[in-house]
Amino acid sequence: GENVEQHPSTLSVQEGDSAVIKCTYSDSASNYFPWYKQELGKGPQLIIDIRSNVGEKKDQRIAVTLNKTAKHFSLHITETQPEDSAVYFCAASSGGGADGLTFGKGTHLIIQP
Amino acid sequence: DAGVIQSPRHEVTEMGQEVTLRCKPISGHDYLFWYRQTMMRGLELLIYFNNNVPIDDSGMPEDRFSAKMPNASFSTLKIQPSEPRDSAVYFCASSFLTSEKLFFGSGTQLSVL
Numbered sequence: 166g167e168n169v170e171q172h173p174s175t176l177s178v179q180e181g182d183s184a185v186i187k188c189t190y191s192d193s194a195s196n197y198f199p200w201y202k203q204e205l206g207k208g209p210q211l212i213i214d215i216r217s218n219v220g221e222k223k224d225q226r227i228a229v230t231l232n233k234t235a236k237h238f239s240l241h242i243t244e245t246q247p248e249d250s251a252v253y254f255c256a257a258s259s260g261g262g263a264d265g266l267t268f269g270k271g272t273h274l275i276i277q278p
Numbered sequence: 279d280a281g282v283i284q285s286p287r288h289e290v291t292e293m294g295q296e297v298t299l300r301c302k303p304i305s306g307h308d309y310l311f312w313y314r315q316t317m318m319r320g321l322e323l324l325i326y327f328n329n330n331v332p333i334d335d336s337g338m339p340e341d342r343f344s345a346k347m348p349n350a351s352f353s354t355l356k357i358q359p360s361e362p363r364d365s366a367v368y369f370c371a372s373s374f375l376t377s378e379k380l381f382f383g384s385g386t387q388l389s390v391l
Contacts, residue, residue, distance in 0.1 A: 201380075208282070266378065269320065
């Protein structure tokens with residue numbers, strides 16, 4: 166089955182700086198890679214996703230990059246703000262529905278004022 | 279729509295007691311998932327249903343755990359008897375058809391003393 170590794174487990178950055186979270190996956194058949202954000206006391210919420218037919222996707226201050234050859238993908242947050250503080254999860258799926266999603270263990274992002 | 283609704287938000291119980299967690303998925307969603315979140319293991323898929331039918335329960339840790347979905351708008355996860363190692367946050371999530379996007383509830387924080 167799929168195995169998703171996520172690093173780092175905790176990341177502390179100064180407000181205004183950039184943050185990068187990295188994930189690797191094992192199954193070469195995986196073709197869908199979402200990122201979820203979990204704020205304190207809430208459930209995870211999808212913030213951005215990418216499919217294997219593209220290498221990069223952006224949405225305002227967040228972007229995701231994918232390297233299929235190396236089987237890794239990353240989340241980039243620029244100009245970090247206090248509201249970016251949360252736990253971020255990456256996931257991978259070979260498609261066909263949410264039943265195929267395998268999650269990483271999460272990264273606790275702390276934005277220092 | 280109010281989103282995925284879980285109850286209770288917090289549950290504190292003593293070892294050996296029965297615990298029942300409840301979930302109401304988003305109307306029209308035909309997939310329902312139960313996840314468990316711990317610091318050590320991250321998000322673990324316990325079981326999921328499609329059109330009220332359990333499809334994969336391989337993530338259920340042992341026979342003390344059971345889940346039901348009597349209709350399209352309600353599901354329960356039961357632990358009997360509960361043990362301290364069951365302490366975790368339990369999430370319910372739903373999705374629609376073959377969409378990979380998961381909608382999570384706010385979770386139930388379970389503490390077994």
